[in-house]
Amino acid sequence: MLLRTLQRMVRSHSTAEDLLQETYLRVTRALSERAIEHLEPFLFQTARNLALDHLRARRIHARTIVDDAPISDIHDVVAPDAALEDAAHANRLLESLSASLETLTPRQxxxxxxSRLHGASYLEIAKQLGVSTSTVQKELKLIMTVCLSVAARLDH
Amino acid sequence: MTDAQSPRRAQADAARAETMDQALTWLIELDIADAETHGRFLEWLDADPSHREVFASAEAVWHSQPVFDAAALLAARKKHSAG
Structure with missing residues (x-):
């Protein structure tokens, strides 16, 4: 199922197998560092991230790099010589995010x-905070939008 | 401020906002998705090229190291200020 998912995303059997291998490596590494409550979604999420990174990297190589670099350079999968620039970008993003997050409500x-530090799903968050799942979904969307706009602002 | 924009442009912006809203819903839903839900996600992803593009841009940020680090910093600060 995981391999089929990867194949559907990258449309190449050998690439999908490589990505599957990398998925298991990463998940094993993650498991050695922290407990993961829902392994199946985590597996799919890791595989999906790797596949999307792969697609993005291929797209970057395919077209000659144009004016606005996409957010993809946050990920470590792209060319190694971009590593330094990535680190600087990540630091700027972290600073801007921290400033924006200060403006959120305590509940947000x-x-x-x-969600981000403890990896809790919206169901778990709703339970823990004693609010409805739809409230958590709405709040999460708002928080995501804040993060996305911070990242977008930095890229321009 | 942007009143010179054509209705077509406004329409494209609205469509993109709608796609982004769906992408964020998926991003939230996938945390607890089983194989069946995941199948529906892949169908959505394949339904339009913009879906893949918008989802990738949202996920790249939401699952990035800086976002994780920002959460760690925020938690540490709150803990500190709580005494």
């Missing part, structure tokens, strides 16, 4: 850390 901040 709590939802953000539960």
């Amino acid at each position: 901040q709590k939802i953000f850390t539960l």
Whole structure:
């Protein structure tokens, strides 16, 4: 199922197998560092991230790089010589994110850390905070939009 | 400020906002997705080239190291200020 998912995304059997291998490596590494509650979604998410990174990297190579670099350079999969620039970009993004996150409500901040730091799903967050799942979904969307606009602003 | 924009442009912006909203819903939903839900996600992803593009841009940020680091910083600061 995981291999089929990868194949559908990258449309190449050998690439999908490479990505599957990398997926298992990453998940094993992650498991050695922290507990993962829902392994199946985590596996799919890792595989999907790798496939999307692959597609993005291929697209970057395919077209001669144009004016606006996409957000893809946040990921470590792109060319190694971009590593230094990536680190500087990541630092700027972290600074801007921190400033913007300060403006969120305490509940939104709590939802953000539960989701991003603790890897809690919206169901778990709703349970923990005693609010409805749709409230958490709405709050998460708003927080995501804040993060995305911070990243977009930095890229221009 | 942008009143010179054509209705077509406004329409494209609205369509993109709608796609982004769907992409964010998926991003939230995928945390608990089983294989069947994941199948529906892939169908959505394949339904239009813009879906893949918008989803990739959102996921790249949401799952990035800086976002994780920002959460760690925020949690540490709150803990500190709480005493």
